[in-house]
Amino acid sequence: MYKKLNSFxxxxxxxxxxxxxxxxxxxxxxxxxxxxxxxEVNKKGFHREVTTTVKFRSEELNGVRVLLVHRWPRGVxxxxxxxxxxSEQSDWQILLDSAIDLEVPxxxxxxxxxxxxxxxxxxxxxxxxxxxxxxxxxxxxSFDGEMFTSVDIEVPELLLRTEKxxxxxxxxxxxxxxxxxxxxxxxxxxxxxxxxxxxxxxxxFQLPVGDGSLVTPVCGxxxxxxxxxxxxxxxxxxxxxxx
Numbered sequence: 001m002y003k004k005l006n007s008f009x010x011x012x013x014x015x016x017x018x019x020x021x022x023x024x025x026x027x028x029x030x031x032x033x034x035x036x037x038x039x040e041v042n043k044k045g046f047h048r049e050v051t052t053t054v055k056f057r058s059e060e061l062n063g064v065r066v067l068l069v070h071r072w073p074r075g076v077x078x079x080x081x082x083x084x085x086x087s088e089q090s091d092w093q094i095l096l097d098s099a100i101d102l103e104v105p106x107x108x109x110x111x112x113x114x115x116x117x118x119x120x121x122x123x124x125x126x127x128x129x130x131x132x133x134x135x136x137x138x139x140x141x142s143f144d145g146e147m148f149t150s151v152d153i154e155v156p157e158l159l160l161r162t163e164k165x166x167x168x169x170x171x172x173x174x175x176x177x178x179x180x181x182x183x184x185x186x187x188x189x190x191x192x193x194x195x196x197x198x199x200x201x202x203x204x205f206q207l208p209v210g211d212g213s214l215v216t217p218v219c220g221x222x223x224x225x226x227x228x229x230x231x232x233x234x235x236x237x238x239x240x241x242x243x
Contacts, residue, residue: 035194039155041205046136048076048205052116052156054128066124067159067179067191068116074109075151075207076134077102083133092130093119093183106137116156117183141210149209152202159191 035056042049052068072078077100087093097113116130139149159179173195181189236242 035158037155037158037196037200039153039203041153041203046207048134048136049131050134050153050203051129051131054158056124056126056128063162064124065161065163066118066128067161068130069157069159069179070114070116070132071154071156072112072114072134073151073153074111074137075106075139075149076136076153077109078112078114078132078134086133087119090130091119093117094132095180095183095185104137106139109137115180115183136207139207139209141215147208148206150204151207152204154202155196155200158194158196160194161189161191 035054038053040051040053042051050070052070054066054068078094078096079102080096080100083094083096093116095115095117097115098110100112101109114132116132118124118128136151142149159177175193175195176190177193178188179191181187
């Protein structure tokens with residue numbers, strides 16, 4: 001008798017879980033309309049700020065989690081120590097996908113990805129804004145007379161998910177992707193990548209580069225000055241018997 005009850009209740013439980021999953025997926029589908037995502041670059045020189053703004057079409061996201069995925073070019077870097085100091089004052093937490101070398105020039109650096117999560121656990125507001133400090137890397141000198149090089153910042157991907165919606169099929173034109181569940185990066189979850197209404201162009205800014213034609217004369221002048229200083233210092237030490 002116990003076995004019969006058990007076999008009868010199991011399908012009922014599965015149907016209940018299935019219906020609950022559908023309800024959570026319906027909540028998620030309400031937020032799948034393309035939301036405008038914009039990026040602007042502020043400040044000048046090698047130290048900039050990238051501000052991303054997301055405008056959702058409804059008042060707030062109840063039970064929905066948000067993730068912004070930035071793919072950065074090798075011409076810039078993000079200082080993880082600076083992020084750590086800012087995280088206590090920010091409403092966002094940022095996960096880097098790899099270690100960042102702060103010293104290498106652009107042509108030896110690698111592209112990298114950041115995952116940006118809201119730090120609050122409450123409803124997500126209709127207007128989201130996050131500012132990330134970035135720093136330009138030194139580039140190779142130019143041998144064609146160009147004094148600046150362009151760095152392109154791509155618009156981030158917008159990802160959404162709910163805790164209990166696991167059936168992510170049939171969400172075209174949006175797609176399901178895997179990404180870290182939280183900033184702790186302890187596990188991955190399935191997220192819905194929101195397809196924008198139109199292809200968004202990257203935001204560009206200029207960084208100064210050296211003049212490659214001056215490499216030889218500058219190196220020669222530096223060597224000459226160094227030799228003159230060495231000879232002068234040696235004469236002074238010999239004259240005054242400084243050992």
